[in-house]
Amino acid sequence: MANRTTEETAQVRRRPEMNESRTTVLLVEDDPADAKLIQDALAGTGGHAFRVEWVTRLSDALERLGRDSIEVILLDLTLPDGQGIDAFDRVHQAAPNALILVLSGSTDEEAPRLALQRGAYDYLAKGHIDAHWLPRALRYVTDRKSTELAMRAAEEALFEEKERAQVTLNSIGDAVLTTDLLGNVTYLNLVAETMTGWSRNDALGRPLSEVFRIIDGTTRQAAASPAYRAIEEDKTVGLATDCVLVRRDGFESAIEDSSAPIHDRHGHVTGAVIVFHDVSEARAMAKKMSHQAHHDFLTGLPNRMLLTERLSQAIGQAHRHHKQVALLFLDLDYFKHINDSLGHAIGDELLQSVAGRLVACVRATDTVCRQGGDEFVILLSEIESPQDAAHVADKVLAALTAPQQIGGHELHVTLSIGISVYPEDGTTTETLTQSADTAMYHAKANGRNNFQFFKAEMNIRAVRRQFVEGSLRRALKEDEFLLHYQPQIDLASGAMTGAEALIRWQDPDLGLIYPADFVPIAEECGLIVPIGRWVLREACRQARAWLDSGLIAVPVAVNISALELRHDGFLAGVALILKETGLPARYLELELTESIIMDDADSSAAALCALRNMGVQLAIDDFGTGYSSLSYLKRLPFNTLKIDQSFVRDIATNADGATIVAAVIGMGKNLNQRVIAEGVETHAQLAFLRTQRCEVGQGYQFSHPLPAEAFELLLVSGNHVLVPRQLC
Incomplete structure (x- = not known):
């Protein structure tokens, strides 16, 4: 079993206080050259953020995972004693809570795709790994997983708050408002006064709809007050989802609440109590986390996850409306030379500039996605013919013709574009994506700075390759x-x-x-x-x-x-x-x-x-x-x-x-x-x-x-x- 390098072990011994803040990465890779490339990339990160343990066999990986937990696993699917999805399944079973990223060749799509379906978090193409991008990618995926966990936790918190408001009225110390049987306000606590903008004296005796004015956050129409239902049905009821409270001065805040009937000593309904609280911050945080989970950290464009969702929706709509969908795979030509010669900071600015130009070339209903590295994808929904996709490709190539001023450098970049069209080139997200990717490689083979439509014979050449x-x-x-x-x-x-x-x-x-x-x-x-x-x-x-x-x-x-x-x-x-x-x-x-x-x-x-x-x-x-x-x-x-x-x-x-x-x-x-x-x-x-x-x-x-x-x-x-x- 391969272990940490001597230098890395010495680092750990000299600075034990750093171990708790470093992410442990188990690298399962039998190719020493690929392993060294990854180790060097992670060893060069500032602050030594990653501690890499390297093994070359599946059996060694399983033995290591049996001793104690590992946070991140980089797994090659072509090991001497384990191949393909079976190797992934065994590792996933041994470490179900670890963040597993599959290492694959640039054209090996099937095994990584199956791994993603079975629990892998993402996959990395070995040919695109470099010392700048890999640590950023690892930090990004670990942060993204944390974001998703936090988002789920936030959603659970919202749900729990709503449940507590519905069943434990006396334990809630947020805004409390009561009405009589006719729906006139009889009480507000201090929080309710602040949130509604009405003092208790001003509000007493006024209709609930005037003091507690609520609207649907989506339709902007007046929403029904739950108090009336609570009185009428003699039971606790909740406010509709996405409800907004309009304060007396017009300020709006997202709220959640519940209402329950108030009874006299004989069990007769005499009014209702509404308990509500402000969830604006929680909803904003949930929305932000949802955005981060579905968008690229560098360009702000939709990421691969969101593209897959939109492509699936576009295929469904095109099928119903008898339209077509086009997928354009774009790869910057010789982008690595810019990174190597001018630095990754300039490269990142260039990617942001290219992203802006791409967005300007499409309709608001289309999607521009950053696939990763220097690869972008454009989804054209409901087009009439493949010529529409060709027109966009020409427009994109023309937009990239003008030089880009980045960090005092005048940069000239071009794109190679591959195009697939639904339903001719595929009827699923996977086949359309693979077809566009294959066509893009042929655009590169044809001299770059051009676009190529997918053709069936390309698959034969791709298999040959x-x-x-x-x-x-x-x-x-x-x-x-x-x-x-x-x-x-x-x-x-x-x-x-x-x-x-x-x-x-x-x-x-x-x-x-x-x-x-x-x-x-x-x-x-x-x-x-x-x-x-x-x-x-x-x-x-x-x-x-x-x-x-x-x-x-x-x-x-x-x-x-x-x-x-x-x-x-x-x-x-x-x-x-x-x-x-x-x-x-x-x-x-x-x-x-x-x-x-x-x-x-x-x-x-x-x-x-x-x-x-x-x-x-x-x-x-x-x-x-x-x-x-x-x-x-x-x-x-x-x-x-x-x-x-x-x-x-x-x-x-x-x-x-x-x-x-x-x-x-x-x-x-x-x-x-x-x-x-x-x-x-x-x-x-x-x-x-x-x-x-x-x-x-x-x-x-x-x-x-x-x-x-x-x-x-x-x-x-x-x-x-x-x-x-x-x-x-």
Whole structure:
């Protein structure tokens, strides 16, 4: 069983007085990387608000829950000894009073949905967890649960007050008013005088309806006094719900009361007594708590709970009126970059600004909801056709076009929108929600800043994506990945000067799978970070093995994704891999695209300088296809420019392409950087590059990517004469 870290235990020992105020969180997670991410996120909260106990197995969790109570449980549903809803049921049975939040993959919806139905309080998508959002989310859900408990307690208090007023008249010391048999006022106590605005002397003998003026708080119509019923029916009666007392000066207060008949010694009814009290504050508090339980704490928009209720109502109304309902799922594009570069305070202000613009784009009868993180949902009730939803989507995209001034920064953000329509895309809240979510992912895949309607074939692709994601997780555990190496050739001498490591996936059923078929999915679900770490370690290990064999090894280039570069442990991970494999840093080259670098140029520059200080070589991959600032790139510590193969492909047949390639080669020389032309596949392309004095080429003209064993034969041959003889 995994326990608290040494550092956390020491914190507890040093400051025992803090333990009582900290929330105990039991983390049940078998993936060390996910567990560390969550532990680090909660450990970084101010004041150490959370004490995390981590276990990796369901059995350990059940044993821990059997010892004493736990306040919050973060439960992964894919444990070695417990899977899916069965794992949740066992934990819920062991800790029925704990606040359980299910941890799930970004596309795993079924198991979390069942868990919510059976008592889970919420679920968290692992791909969206970060050190700012997770503690806030935990504090929010714990506060929200407390709010709901308080709301129920307030409702019980209101009920109990009403019951006491009905059956124990003499024990109530609030406002007391009595009448005779004709309904004229005979008595008021001091509280009644204050609440009605009538002194006892002024009120005596006046009709009850004049002194005790009450109205229905909803209809604003005069309400019937319970005293008349008490007299007529000779029994205790209560005031109607949502009753408002109008004081003599017009001031209104919400009240609850009861009235009972007054008898003489012979049992004859002689009048009535009304006992009432002010419940304005209690009703306001109940209303506030109800609002907090159904609205997002940051933007004030309806939350997922309220959206589900309204969507269910909208579906019912649309069914009765033969209308349609549209659900728009919206996700901010690259919002994480803003949080990472400018801070979460700016990110929160941006979310509030976006929320305001979204509300301005819809009707008062529609609902804009914040789903969580940077996701919003718009519910369009009773529309005539899907075109109405398209019109709103266009309006939303246009509204986000204008820059937003946040904290002195001019921010440009876009949205990816997925749309589902009732009844074509689903007849339940669950199916409509899933359809819109699926369509939103396709909007992102189609370049972002657009909207996509759900189509049935998207489900097939979504299932395929989920299958690939699950298989990728297995591939990491079962070591199914391998690297191929493509040589980089000096075009003047024909010598091999380097190699690019290219990942392949050897699936036991599907055979060899190329990166284009799985890397995009790995990036979406966050698996690209552990996969990239494996690629880096394997490339360094292999290069070190060639050196140890006495071969004349060459530097190995490894592609780095944006998620890897932005990952907190990336720099430390590179240094550790170099140390553990023993590979000299000069034999490692990292390739990054222009877009990765320029998304957050300042942060990228700091990371690149740190890598250069380690001795690692750096290359700009796919040069010319991004949106970089050349003046900024000039200051970055790159060794190599790689001309994208889309330009190389046309150099022999397209004058513009040839001009671009010649310009990049000249630029590289002026910047004292090595230039590599990618995708060299023909004699004509090679001849042009040689005439332009391009230093290095890479492509099928020289060699396809080769397994490590085949590539080693090239190293044995002396790294030479790979350039066709007629061009040497």
